Amino acid sequence: MKIITGSDLRTGDVIWWTGEGWSRHVNDAVEAGEHTEAIIARENAKQIVTDTQVIEATVTDDGVRPAHIKDRIRALGPTVRLDLSLKPADPAAGNWVI
Amino acid sequence: MYQYDSYDQSMVDARVAEFRGQVERRLAGDLTEDQFKPLRLKNGLYLQLHAYMLRVAVPYGTLNSRQMRMLGDIADKYDRGYGHFTTRQNIQYNWIKLEDAPDILADLASVEMHAIQTSGNCIRNTTSDQFAGAAADELVDPRPYAELLRQWSTFHPEFDYLPRKFKIAIIGSETDRAAMKLHDIGIQLVKNDAGEIGCRFYVGGGMGRTPMIAPVIGDFVSPLQMVSYAEACLRVYNRYGRRDNKYKARIKILVHEIGADEYRRQVEEEFAHILTLGLEPPAAELERIKGFFEQPGFDANASDELDLSDPDFALWVDQNVHAHKQPGYAIVNISLKPVGGIPGDATADQIRLMADLALAHSFDELRVTHAQNIVLPHVKKADLYGLWQKLDEAGLAAANLDLIGDIIACPGLDYCALANARSIPVAQKISNRFADLGRQRELGELKLKISGCINACGHHHAGHIGILGVDRKGVENYQLLLGGCEGADTSLGTITGPGFNEDGIVDAVEKATDVYLAQRAEGERFVDTYRRIGMAPFKEAIYAKEPANG
Amino acid sequence: MVEQNLRYRSDEPVSDPAVTVDAFADQNNATAVRIEPGDDARALLPHLDRIALVEVNFPAYTDGRGYSAARILREHGYAGELRAVGDVLLDQLSHMRRCGFDSFAPNQAISSEAADKAFATWPDVYQKTVDGRPAIWAKRHPA
Ligand code: HEM
Ligand code: SF4
Numbered sequence: 149m150k151i152i153t154g155s156d157l158r159t160g161d162v163i164w165w166t167g168e169g170w171s172r173h174v175n176d177a178v179e180a181g182e183h184t185e186a187i188i189a190r191e192n193a194k195q196i197v198t199d200t201q202v203i204e205a206t207v208t209d210d211g212v213r214p215a216h217i218k219d220r221i222r223a224l225g226p227t228v229r230l231d232l233s234l235k236p237a238d239p240a241a242g243n244w245v246i
Numbered sequence: 247m248y249q250y251d252s253y254d255q256s257m258v259d260a261r262v263a264e265f266r267g268q269v270e271r272r273l274a275g276d277l278t279e280d281q282f283k284p285l286r287l288k289n290g291l292y293l294q295l296h297a298y299m300l301r302v303a304v305p306y307g308t309l310n311s312r313q314m315r316m317l318g319d320i321a322d323k324y325d326r327g328y329g330h331f332t333t334r335q336n337i338q339y340n341w342i343k344l345e346d347a348p349d350i351l352a353d354l355a356s357v358e359m360h361a362i363q364t365s366g367n368c369i370r371n372t373t374s375d376q377f378a379g380a381a382a383d384e385l386v387d388p389r390p391y392a393e394l395l396r397q398w399s400t401f402h403p404e405f406d407y408l409p410r411k412f413k414i415a416i417i418g419s420e421t422d423r424a425a426m427k428l429h430d431i432g433i434q435l436v437k438n439d440a441g442e443i444g445c446r447f448y449v450g451g452g453m454g455r456t457p458m459i460a461p462v463i464g465d466f467v468s469p470l471q472m473v474s475y476a477e478a479c480l481r482v483y484n485r486y487g488r489r490d491n492k493y494k495a496r497i498k499i500l501v502h503e504i505g506a507d508e509y510r511r512q513v514e515e516e517f518a519h520i521l522t523l524g525l526e527p528p529a530a531e532l533e534r535i536k537g538f539f540e541q542p543g544f545d546a547n548a549s550d551e552l553d554l555s556d557p558d559f560a561l562w563v564d565q566n567v568h569a570h571k572q573p574g575y576a577i578v579n580i581s582l583k584p585v586g587g588i589p590g591d592a593t594a595d596q597i598r599l600m601a602d603l604a605l606a607h608s609f610d611e612l613r614v615t616h617a618q619n620i621v622l623p624h625v626k627k628a629d630l631y632g633l634w635q636k637l638d639e640a641g642l643a644a645a646n647l648d649l650i651g652d653i654i655a656c657p658g659l660d661y662c663a664l665a666n667a668r669s670i671p672v673a674q675k676i677s678n679r680f681a682d683l684g685r686q687r688e689l690g691e692l693k694l695k696i697s698g699c700i701n702a703c704g705h706h707h708a709g710h711i712g713i714l715g716v717d718r719k720g721v722e723n724y725q726l727l728l729g730g731c732e733g734a735d736t737s738l739g740t741i742t743g744p745g746f747n748e749d750g751i752v753d754a755v756e757k758a759t760d761v762y763l764a765q766r767a768e769g770e771r772f773v774d775t776y777r778r779i780g781m782a783p784f785k786e787a788i789y790a791k792e793p794a795n796g
Numbered sequence: 797m798v799e800q801n802l803r804y805r806s807d808e809p810v811s812d813p814a815v816t817v818d819a820f821a822d823q824n825n826a827t828a829v830r831i832e833p834g835d836d837a838r839a840l841l842p843h844l845d846r847i848a849l850v851e852v853n854f855p856a857y858t859d860g861r862g863y864s865a866a867r868i869l870r871e872h873g874y875a876g877e878l879r880a881v882g883d884v885l886l887d888q889l890s891h892m893r894r895c896g897f898d899s900f901a902p903n904q905a906i907s908s909e910a911a912d913k914a915f916a917t918w919p920d921v922y923q924k925t926v927d928g929r930p931a932i933w934a935k936r937h938p939a
Contacts, residue, residue: 158273159343160297195272198279199293216720218659221668222295226660228588228670232326232341246722253932256919264917268887284858285887367858397922397932403894404867404925407860484864489833523871525924527933534936 151177151212152184153219154191154200162222163197164212170197173234174223175211210244220245247310247611248393248538250358257400258355261362265289266348273345288368288406290361291347294663298342301364302354306374306392306416307335307614311605314612316357318597324350329597331582331590333654333705334413335373335614336364340661362400367408369399369480373415375423376615379539380577380623382569386418386435386443390535391472394527398473405480409487410495412480413452425616425708425732427451427460430497431479438466445472449479449509450501453702457738458498461506463513471517474526478517482509541572542609548574548626559634561683562645567630570623576630578608578622579615580637581644581652585681586674589655590618599640607633616705617654617693619647649686650694650759651677654705658698658715659722665698667715667722668748672696675752689759692772695730708732710773711755712739724751728758728784729776737777742785757787802911803899805877810849830881837865844874852897854882863895870896870926889914896926 151174152165163170164177165187171177180187180202188200204215214220225233227242235241250258265285272282286292290301302317309317317337321329324346325339332338342350354360363370372395379387395414399405405412415424418435426432432448444466451460467475479497486504488494501509550573554560568577580600583589592600600620604612607629608622615621625633637643646652653676656662658669673696680686695709699716706712712727723745730739746754759772761784766775776784803809814830815823817839828849831837840847850869852862866878877899880892884902889911892900900906924931 155293155297158345160293160341162296192279193275195275217722218295218663218665221659225296226340227668228660228674251936253920253935257922257932260918281885367860400922401891401918402923403891403921404863405860406888406891407858407863481864485836485861489859489861519871523924527931528937530937531933 149179149205149207150184150202151205151214152180152187152200152202153177153214153222154188154197157196157198164223165191174205174214177205177212217245247308248305248389248535254397255355255358258358258360258362261289261360262348262351262355265351269344269348284366286344286347287365288363289347289351290364291342291344292365292663294340294657294661295659296661297340298344298347299661300339300342300347300350300361301332302337302339302359302361303364303371304335304337304359304614305396306372306378306389307376307616308374308378308389309604309612309614310610311601311612313357313359314601314604315598316353316359318594318601320350320353321594321597323353328591328593330588330657331592331614331618331620333616333618333656333703334371335376335616336371337614338657340657365411366406367410367412368406369402369408369412369414372396372399373413373424373429373616375417375419376613376621377423377568377577377623378418378613379541380570380572380575381419381421382571383421384419384571385437387536387539388416388418388433388435389539390532391418391433391435391445391469392416393535393538394473394532395476398476398527402480405484408480408484409489410492410497412483412497414476420734422733422736423615425705425736427736428453428457428705428708428732429460431476432460433472435469436466443469445469445475447475447479449513450498450506452496452498453705453707454496455493455700455702456496456498457702457707458502459736459738460498461501463501463506463510469532470529471521471526474520475513475517477525478513478520481516481520482512486512542611542624544572544575544624545626548572549628550574552627552630556631558638558645559631561687562634562643563630565645565649565687566647572624574627576625576627578625578630578633579647580620580622580642581646582619582642583646583652583677584641584644585651586678588670589653589673592620596640596642599636600642603633603636617648617652619652645683646686648691648693649683650680650689650692650711651683651686653677653694653696654709655696656698656704658696658704662698662703664701665715666700666717667698667724669696669698669704669713669715672713672715672724672748672751675748676755679752679756689763690771692759693731694755705732706730707738708736709739710771710776711758713751713755714741716745718745721747723747726751726754726758726788728781729773731773737773740781742781742788744789754788758784761787801901801905802908803877804893805898807877810877812849814849814851831862831865833859833861835865837868840869840874841872844869844872844876847874848876849879850874850876851879851881851901854880854884857883857885857888863891866892866895866897867926886910886914890917894921894923894925894927894929 447464448460449463613621655673659665697704727739814828879899
C-alpha cells in the first residue's frame with residue numbers, strides 16, 4: 149500500500165498520515181488512496197508538515213512496515229541509540245528495521 | 247586564540263537576527279519549504295531522518311573552554327544530551343527543533359560561535375591542523391591565515407551560489423594532519439631558502455564519488471596576496487565550474503577537465519587583475535590577528551620527567567600523547583572512540599568536562615580533529631597523570647589514537663537522509679572485535695574509515711582500510727577498500743571486490759589484518775605492506791572459501 | 797520586457813530593449829545588453845563606454861555566475877545601470893548590491909521597504925568589493 153510520511157515543520161519529528169491527521173507512530177499510517185497530491189498540498193499549506201512523501205509499505209502481523217529500510221529507521225529512530233527511539237524498552241527493536 | 251572585536255560580533259549577531267526573521271517567515275507561511283531550505287542550509291540546519299540537524303562551525307577546529315561548555319549546554323538544553331564531532335572539525339546536533347534554532351544561534355553568538363556557511367554551495371568552514379601552534383614539526387602557525395580566510399569567506403557576496411560546496415584546509419607543518427590535498431583548496435605554508443613564508447596552493451582535490459588528489463596550482467604565493475589568490479581561484483571556478491550536473495560540479499572536475507595548466511593560466515590571469523583592485527587585507531591586519539595566537543605563557547622550568555609506573559597510564563601516554571614544541575609540555579589527544587562506542591559522539595557532561603580540563607590544564611584551549619577526536623594542545627607533563635585519571639573516570643581515556651579502534655565513521659543510515667547503509671553499527675562491531683588494546687597496538691597505525699554512502703563524509707577513500715556502505719536491492723551491503731592514505735603520501739583506496747553484509751565486512755577486515763601481520767616487514771604500517779605486496783594476497787585471503795569444518 | 801521594479805540610480809532609465817551578447821557585437825548602435833549565465837562578461841569590456849544598461853539574467857537564483865559577471869563589469873569601470881533580472885529573491889538582494897547591481901527586476905515583486913531592510917542586513921562587510929563600502933579590515937586600520 150501507499151502511505152504518506154513527512155516531518156513536523158516545527159519539531160522535525162517523523163510523522164505519518166492517519167487519514168485525519170498526523171501521528172508519530174507508523175502503525176497509525178493508513179492507505180493514502182488516490183488523492184495523495186491533494187492531501188500533501190493541503191497539509192503543506194497549513195505549515196504543520198514538511199518534506200512530505202508517498203512511500204510503499206505493507207501490513208504485517210507487527211503492523212505497518214515501510215518497504216525501504218530508510219523509512220523503517222525513520223519509523224523507529226536511530227538503531228544505535230534505541231534509548232532515543234520510539235521503543236526504548238525493547239533491546240531487540242533494531243532487528244525490525246532489517 | 248582569536249577574539250571577536252565589535253565588528254566580528256555584530257556580524258554574527260546580524261546573522262542571528264536575519265535567520266530569526268527567516269524562520270518566522272517560514273512558520274507564518276510567507277516562505278515555502280523550497281524557498282526556505284537554502285536559507286536554513288546556509289545556517290547549517292538540515293532536515294535529517296529523525297529531526298532537524300544543526301551543524302555548528304568550529305573555525306579551524308579551535309575552541310576555548312567557554313565555547314566548549316556552551317556546546318555541552320546546547321546539547322542538554324536543545325538536543326538530547328549529546329553531540330557528534332565530525333571529520334570537518336565541526337559538531338552536529340541530531341535532534342533540533344526548527345523553532346529553537348534561532349535561540350541556539352543566539353546562544354552560540356554569545357560565545358563567538360555560529361553555524362554560518364556550514365552547508366550550501368558556498369565556502370565552508372576552513373579546517374586546519376589540530377596541533378597548530380603546538381606541534382614540534384611546525385614551520386608556520388596556520389591559524390592566523392585560517393582566521394584571515396574565515397573573515398574573507400564569511401558572507402562573501404560573489405561566492406554564495408557556487409556550482410557546489412567549497413572546502414578549504416590550511417596547514418603549516420611538514421606533516422599533513424588535515425588531509426589538505428583532499429580539499430577544494432589545500433594551502434600549505436612553506437618557507438623558501440631565504441626563510442620567507444609562502445602559500446602553496448593545491449586546488450581541485452576532494453572525495454565524494456570521484457576522489458581526486460589536488461595538484462599544485464600556485465607554488466609560492468605571498469601570504470600578503472593569499473586572499474587575492476584565493477579570490478582568483480574561486481572566481482574562475484564560479485564562472486566555469488560545471489552547473490549541468492551536480493555530480494560533476496565540484497572544482498576537482500573543472501581542474502581535471504581543463505587540466506591543471508589551463509586552470510593555473512586562468513587563475514594567474516584573474517589574479518593579475520585582482521591585484522590591481524586592492525582587495526587584500528593589509529599586513530597590519532595579519533599582524534593584528536597574529537597577536538591573538540602568541541604562545542601561551544609556558545613555564546620555562548616545566549619538567550620533562552614523567553612517572554610512568556602506572557601501566558595503563560603509560561600505555562595512554564605512549565599512544566595518545568604527542569610531542570610539543572615546548573619542553574615540559576605535551577599535546578593530549580582525547581579519543582572519542584571507546585570500545586564499542588559511537589565514533590565522535592560525546593555527552594554533554596563529557597563535553598563540559600573537557601572544557602574544564604582545558605581551562606585548568608591547557609591554557610583554555612581545545613581542538614577538534616578531523617579524526618573526530620579532541621585535543622588539549624598545551625598540557626604540562628606534570629599534569630598528565632591527574633588529567634588522565636579524570637578522563638578515565640569519564641570514559642574518555644581510550645588509548646587507541648591512530649589504531650584500528652580509532653575509527654572514523656559518518657552518521658550513516660542511522661541519521662543521514664542520503665545514506666545507503668548504516669556506518670555506526672559496523673564501526674561498533676569492528677571496535678568490539680578488536681577490543682583488546684594489545685592486539686590493536688600489535689597492528690600499529692591503522693586508519694579505518696567508514697562512509698554510509700558514496701559522498702564519503704567518513705573519508706573511506708583515504709582509509710588504510712576503507713568501508714563504503716551501498717544499497718544492494720534494498721539491503722545494506724559494504725564494500726571494502728584497501729590502501730588509501732592521507733597526508734604527505736596521500737593515496738586513494740582500491741575496492742577489493744564484491745561487498746559483504748554487516749558481519750561479513752567485520753570478518754573481511756580481520757582477514758586483511760591477518761595478511762598484514764603475516765607479511766609485514768620490519769617497521770611497515772598496514773598501508774606500507776599493502777603498497778609493497780599489492781592487492782592479490784589480501785584478496786585471496788578475504789575471498790577464500792572457508793573449509794567445511796572451519 | 798520585464799517590468800522595472802527596484803532602481804537605485806538617479807539617471808533616466810534606458811528604454812532600449814536589451815540585446816544578447818552575440819547580437820550586441822554586431823549592432824554598434826545598441827546601448828542595452830543582456831547577459832545570460834554562460835556569457836563571458838569580459839566580451840563587453842571593449843564597449844563599456846557605449847553601454848547604458850546591462851541586464852544580468854538569473855534563470856535560477858542558485859546559478860551564481862551573474863555575481864561574477866557584475867563584479868567584472870564594475871571592476872573595469874562600467875558605470876551604467878546594472879540590473880539583476882529573473883529569479884531574484886529578497887534574500888539575495890544584499891549580496892547582489894555588493895557585487896555592483898543597482899537595479900532589480902525580480903520575477904516576483906519585492907517591496908522597496910523589504911528591499912531596504914535586506915540591504916541593511918549587514919552592519920559591516922568583511923570584503924572590499926565594488927559597492928564602495930569599506931571592508932572591516934580597512935576600518936580596523938584606517939590609512
Ligand atoms: C548527516 C548529514 C550530511 C549530509 C547530508 C552530507 C552530505 C554530503 C555530500 C552530498 C557530500 C558529497 C559532496 C560532493 O561530492 O560534491 C559530502 C561530502 C563530505 N562530507 Fe558530508 N554530509 C553529512 C554529514 C557529514 C558529516 C557528519 C561529516 C563529518 C563526519 C561530513 C563531512 C564530509 C566530508 C569530509 C566530505 C568529503 C569531502 C568532500 O568531497 O567534500 N559530512 N557530504
Ligand atoms: S557519507 Fe553518505 S551516509 Fe555518510 S554522512 Fe555523508 S551523506 Fe550521509
